[in-house]
Amino acid sequence: MTRHLLRLGASALLIACLGWGAPQQAQAQSAPVSVAEPAPGVQAPDYNAWHQVAERAEDAIADNRVTNLGLEQIRAQIVEWRGRFLEAQSANQSRIETVRGQIAALGAVPEEGVEEAPEIAARRAELNQQLVRLQAPGLAADEAFRRAEGIIREIDRTLRDRQADELMQLWPSPLNPANWSAGYAALSASATNLRQEVISAWDTPQRREEFNGNLPLILGYLAFALVVLVRGRAWMELLTLRLQTRASARGREVYALLVSLGQVILPLAGVYALASAIRATGLVGLVGEVLVNALPLVGFSMLAARWLGLQVFPRTDSDRAPFVLPAERRAEGRLWTNALGVIFAIELVRRLVVNPDQDAYAAHAVLSFPMIALAGLMVFRIGQLLRLHTHNDRGEEDQISVRNRIMGLIGQVSIAAGLIAPILAAVGYVAAASALVFPMVLSLGLVGVLLVLLQLETDVYALITKDKDGGREALVPVLVGFALTLAALPVFALIWGARRSELVELWVRFREGFAVGGTRISPTDFLTFVLVFAIGFTITRLLQGGLAGSVLPKTRLDPGGQKAVVSGLGYVGFFLAGLFAFTAAGIDLSSLAIVAGALSVGVGFGLQNIVSNFVSGIILLIERPVSEGDWIEVGGVMGTVKAISVRSTVIETFDRTDVIVPNADLISGMVTNWTRGNLSGRLILPVGVAYGSDTRKVERILREITEEQPLVILNPPPSVLFVGFGADSLDFEIRAILRDVKFKLSTQSDMLHEIARRFTEEGIEIPFAQRDIWLRNPEALAPRSAGPGLAAAGLAGAAGGMIGPRANTAPHMTGEDMDAADAGAEPDAAEGTGQEDRE
Incomplete structure (x- = not known):
């Protein structure tokens, strides 16, 4: 448990760590003996030594007395051998390809019953034997590699099983008063041992002489530590506050955050000075040395917790605060954060210093339970604060963002861990409770650090781009934040008990990549592809910019042709960049031909419209219609x-x-x-005049108006044509060629205005459609009581008069309809018909 806690503390110090090196390779074995003949210049692994190492590893796995540390050491040795075998698998690869090419050059093997030339048959047999000899080292390495893989998996499974057994071990209940004496005895024994070490060292004359000689140095260390620990944090807080109020608005947040780190660094220097002063006394024994060595980690735990609490739960209201909480809740968050730092430091010291000789489980259970219960309470309260933030920070229409959903989930897990851990510890599952609550504490701390880093990188980007508001909404900070979150995942795994060797194994598997058909694609290949394609893309863009800005404007190509050339160069450049990227990454496209052929059928049916439009776009750029x-x-x-x-x-x-x-x-x-080709175009403008107008005069006026327009081309000259006798007018037509057809509508408008003005001055009438209605039975309009005089008048009107006013259009009415409309009179038996006449 002590090693586990030390590992958790180290994880907190190395949050930004992303990779881990492979185990250091051992010295080369002397006089390696290969089971197969290697190629000249190729050194095969010592398989005799490997068999011995593998047998010892398998025996250790079967022996339950081997400690976890011993299994880890054996595993590291097997991993080293596995790396050698992985390299040996590619031995003679170039020569194997050459021999295969030679065999293929001899042609296909003849069918049964067909004889082959003796010279070719002998050469084929010789090449096949040579191929077998060249493949033997790789096959032997592959067999050994698979054995090493199996041993590593067995060791990992054994260590996981042991870790699970440790967590599920039932200790004596700390709530049983009978076990309290064991805890008190262990604590008293540790204090007594520490006191006896100091007294024993002081009784030694050499130690007292060393103490007296180092007294000025000790006092100097103590004075520095006292000043820095008492006033250092206050000084840095004051400097941070002044920087926030006096610095420029653009870089205020970045500088203030960087300066605030002094609240941890400066007091931590005082802790180191205190530890140096204690060592300089010469009175430190075994227990004291462990305690002094733990002082920096203890001080960092408390100082970092205080700093993190101020960053995550600031004293002042700010829209940059990670959580939307009222002032009293933020103060509560700072309190719980500081208390968690103190509790973690106390638990670390207890694990390192208190080592009971007897009733170890009972003593550890009694001494761990108060820390677990207090840590569970504080984790529970912080989880409630996260849930409160999720409730307060809701968007429009009561929507919750993805970030707040994650915060809400972390809050729920914290609440559950804060409730479950004390209950497990009270029952007796102290190891499980410790493995639950203290990793939860470190996880909350890591989440807080991530929030601070995300805010910092956003502020830095805004400072670089000189855009405070837009920089925070840009894509780059989002991508960097996503990368930081991914980088924190291994640290979360370490906090929750993952072994470093397991993470290294995952990293190795990740680097090996995945197979697609007969091609293996690794992250290195992917990065190579992206890099080469980015270079090709950049070169293409530079060439496009150079052509569009410097070369093509000096040619006779029209702007459309220049655009087509630039676009075509871009398509060719992108294709070549992708081709070179695939080649540089070592991706064999031929192995994907079958898959691509199968997909092309579905793509052909599902994306035929897109493909058609794409091909049409290429044709447009080439033909340029x-x-x-x-x-x-x-x-x-x-x-x-x-x-x-x-x-x-x-x-x-x-x-x-x-x-x-x-x-x-x-x-x-x-x-x-x-x-297309030029901007000139023809304008056709119809004009109608009333019957009786002088057609030659109209033609002359229209010609003058047309020739006066500045956009009308005089060669060929415009023409005015008398095109026919219309139903309502004498129809003329103006036909003219314009210099710029884009101004066709505006030119037409100007000409119509001028025609209306000139016709008004010359007294030429522009007709409009009109209708006269004549009735064949006008007697139907007269009421039945009317006399013959009215009927005669109506009859006269039917003979030569016009009934009703002029109108552009009139309905087609019969005498029966008009009679029915007159005072509700009955329609006449004689049905009338309407007749229209244009005038």
Whole structure:
């Protein structure tokens, strides 16, 4: 348990540690003997020595008397041998490939009953024998590698089983008063041993002489330690507060956080000075030496807990605080955090100093229970604070962010651990309770450190980019925070009892990668792929920028052609970058051909529209029927081509809206390009005048108006045509070529304004549609009581008069309809019909 606690403390000191080195390799074995003949210059492992080591390891696994430390040492030795075998598996690889190529060059083996030339048969047999000899070292190494793998797995399983047995061991209950004497006796014995060591050392003349000689040094250490421990933290807090109030707003948070670390570093220097003063007295024995060596870790535990409490639960209200809590709850959080640091330090000292000779389990249970109960209470209270933060920090519509969900889950686990650990310790499962509550304490501390680091990297990014608000919402801090979280996972594993060798094993497995078909892809290959592709991507972008900015503008290519060249270069560059990246990473694409062929069928059906648009985009860039800036009309959409990508084309309409058109529609559909090749275009403007107007005069006026327009081209000259007799007007048509067809609508508007003005001045009427209604039976309009005079009047109107006012349109009415509308009169038996006449 002492080693486990020391490991937990070391994990807290090394939170940022990400990797672990492999065990140091042993000295090379003398005169290695290989079971197979290696290639010249290749040294095979000593398999005789390996068999002896493997047999001893297997015997140790079967012997329950071998300690965990002994198994760890054996495991490290087996891991070293495994590394040798892994290297030996690739022995003669280049020569094996060469011999296989030679055998393939001899052709296929003849079918049964077909004789082969004696020279070729002899050469084939010779090459096959040579291939067998070259493969023998690799096969022997592979067999030994698999044996080493099995031994390592057995050792790991044995250590895990032992660890589980230790956690489930039932100790005497600390609540039993009969066991209290054992705890008191162990504590008294440790204090007595420490006192006896000091008295014994003082009674030794040499020790007293050493003490007197070092007295000035001891006093200096003590004075420094006293000043730094008493006033150091207050000085650093004052400096941090001044920096927060006086520094520039841009880097205030970063500098304040860095300076606040002095609240840990400066008092910790005082702790080291105190330990040096105690050593300098010469009165330290075995127990005292253990206690002095633990002082730095004890001091760091308490100082780091206090600093972390101030960072996570600040005294002042701030939107940068990790948790949304009121002031009284933050003060409570600082109290529990400081108390956890003190309890962890006391438990560490107790594990190192108190070693009972008899009734060890009862003594440890009695002495551990108060610390477990207090730590459980404080972990429980911190878990409640995390739950309160989750409740307070809710977004719109009462939504909870992912971060707050994680905080809420940690709070629930803390509450459960704070309740379960004291109960387990009270029953007698003290080891399980300690393995639950103290790792929970360190986990909460690690979570707090992560929150501080996440805030720090966000502030640093904002300081670098000089964007305080936008920098905190950028993508880079999120990615860095995700990387920090992943880096903390191994530390969490160490805190919760994972062995360092297990993490190293996982790292080795991770580096080996995974197999896809016949290709093994490792993280190194992936990083190589990303690096090479990034270099190719950067070179492509630089070439595109150089062409677009320096070379192409000096050529005769139009802007659309320049854009096509730049885009085509980008596609080719990306393809070559990917190809070189695959080659540099050593990924054999031929082994993935079958998988790619199978996937291509499904992709062909599911993504055929996307592939069609992609191919159409390539055709657009090569043939360039439309280019950026062209005024086109496709599918009823008219506008200017804004951008052409591999899948679609963006058209900006004249009402400033973007319409995304698939490239396939531009290739397979009908497209009108108004500005292809040149900007000139024809304007056709119809004009109608009233019957009776002077047609030659109208033609002259329209020609003058057209020729006065600045955008109308005079060569060829515009034309004014008398195109026909319309239903309502004499129809003319203006046809003119404009210099820039993009201004067609504005030119048309100006011409219409001028036509309206000139026609008004010249007295030329612009007609509009009008209708006259004539009735064949006007007597149907007269009431039945009306006299013959009214009927005669109506009849006269039917003969030559017009009934009703002029209108652009009039309904087609019969006499029966009009009679029915007159005072509810009955319709006449004689049915009338309407007749229209245009005037």
